[in-house]
Amino acid sequence: MSLARRTIDAFLGLLFPWNFLLVSATCLPKTILRLLRERKFAELLSPSRLKEAWFSDLWGGIAGPNIRRDAAVRIIPLLQGRATKGAVVDEQVSPGLAGTVIEVGAGSGLWVDMYSEIAEVRAGSGLWVDMYSEIAEVRAEPDGAARRRKVGSSAAVDGPITRVYGIEPNVNQHPALRRAIAKAGLEDVYRIVPVGIEDLDDATKWDGVVEKGSVDCIVSILCLCSIPDPEKNIRELYQYLKKGGRWYIYEHVRCNNSWYMKAYQRLLNVFWPHFIGGCLLCRQTEKTLREAGSWEKIDVAQPVTEPWYQVVPHRLGVFTK
Ligand SMILES: C[S@@+](CC[C@H](N)C(=O)[O-])C[C@H]1O[C@@H](n2cnc3c(N)ncnc32)[C@H](O)[C@@H]1O
Numbered sequence: 001m002s003l004a005r006r007t008i009d010a011f012l013g014l015l016f017p018w019n020f021l022l023v024s025a026t027c028l029p030k031t032i033l034r035l036l037r038e039r040k041f042a043e044l045l046s047p048s049r050l051k052e053a054w055f056s057d058l059w060g061g062i063a064g065p066n067i068r069r070d071a072a073v074r075i076i077p078l079l080q081g082r083a084t085k086g087a088v089v090d091e092q093v094s095p096g097l098a099g100t101v102i103e104v105g106a107g108s109g110l111w112v113d114m115y116s117e118i119a120e121v122r123a124g125s126g127l128w129v130d131m132y133s134e135i136a137e138v139r140a141e142p143d144g145a146a147r148r149r150k151v152g153s154s155a156a157v158d159g160p161i162t163r164v165y166g167i168e169p170n171v172n173q174h175p176a177l178r179r180a181i182a183k184a185g186l187e188d189v190y191r192i193v194p195v196g197i198e199d200l201d202d203a204t205k206w207d208g209v210v211e212k213g214s215v216d217c218i219v220s221i222l223c224l225c226s227i228p229d230p231e232k233n234i235r236e237l238y239q240y241l242k243k244g245g246r247w248y249i250y251e252h253v254r255c256n257n258s259w260y261m262k263a264y265q266r267l268l269n270v271f272w273p274h275f276i277g278g279c280l281l282c283r284q285t286e287k288t289l290r291e292a293g294s295w296e297k298i299d300v301a302q303p304v305t306e307p308w309y310q311v312v313p314h315r316l317g318v319f320t321k
């Protein structure tokens with residue numbers, strides 16, 4: 001790549017998050033108008049509830065589907081056990097999603113159809129392949145066709161998924177989440193837990209029980225940035241996992257490369273949480289997870305495709321208890 005091209009890419013990459021804030025800002029008037037139209041005055045008058053409604057519109061409307069389009073090429077293989085050292089590989093290298101699953105911060109149900117695919121159809125037919133071909137086209141991967149065939153024939157999963165608890169305290173997201181569950185035909189498998197993870201074991205807050213030590217897998221996709229008291233709550237979630245259980249993450253974390261990227265990220269973080277539903281950029285989520293308890297194996301890294309100017313750098317991979 002030429003120097004000019006690289007400079008332009010870096011420049012656009014550094015500006016991109018501000019554009020995201022702008023997109024979010026233009027969403028707010030629409031949310032206010034919607035709440036007025038629906039006569040939801042209580043929500044308009046409560047800053048915290050207005051923020052939740054706003055974030056729900058932003059994520060369900062434009063941000064979520066865009067992120068899905070970009071991140072599915074990593075997240076789908078991750079859950080199939082085909083990600084290692086931050087890279088996607090063709091062969092399965094670790095167990096895929098199975099058994100009893102907790103999805104933390106399920107949001108509008110962006111990823112729900114992945115479970116139905118594993119639960120029923122299994123890899124190698126239907127949706128995985130369809131989704132993959134859609135992505136391959138969008139991204140115009142040169143080896144898209146070959147990769148598609150591989151996904152179809154060799155990716156084993158360790159299903160079935162017997163139960164998913166989708167934890168989502170923002171009730172504004174529940175209608176979309178419920179639609180996604182119905183569309184995926186998962187009414188009997190996927191249960192919405194309408195509280196934050198801090199209240200998962202509080203029988204007074206919701207009418208279900210999840211026993212500690214009973215969960216096979218935890219999935220957290222872009223949500224540990226938004227939960228309260230991460231040290232405490234991640235340690236708490238760790239206890240729900242069985243021995244041998246797996247925690248799949250795709251989360252963004254604090255910059256740890258250069259001083260100027262750290263400073264730039266910190267500046268962005270002054271505005272970011274107010275526009276993006278309380279999401280904090282400078283959390284050390286990987287470190288917090290490492291320290292949540294003892295792990296048998298950790299295969300987590302920054303996606304190899306991310307450049308030095310990534311203001312929202314991710315961690316991708318699996319912790320095995
Ligand atoms: C950035 S969104 C991501 C949603 C979804 N995982 C996705 O990728 O589309 C973060 C989600 O975490 C949820 N969240 C906030 N506080 C939470 C808590 N205490 N426990 C569980 N989820 C929480 C928010 O309501 C929001 O839906």
Ligand SMILES: *[C@@H]1O[C@H](CO)[C@@H](O)[C@H](O)[C@H]1NC(C)=O
Pocket residue numbers: 256257286301302
């Ligand atoms: C940043 O963090 C990752 C993951 O913890 C680590 O592997 C890497 O060496 C760190 N980079 C720097 C420059 O410290």
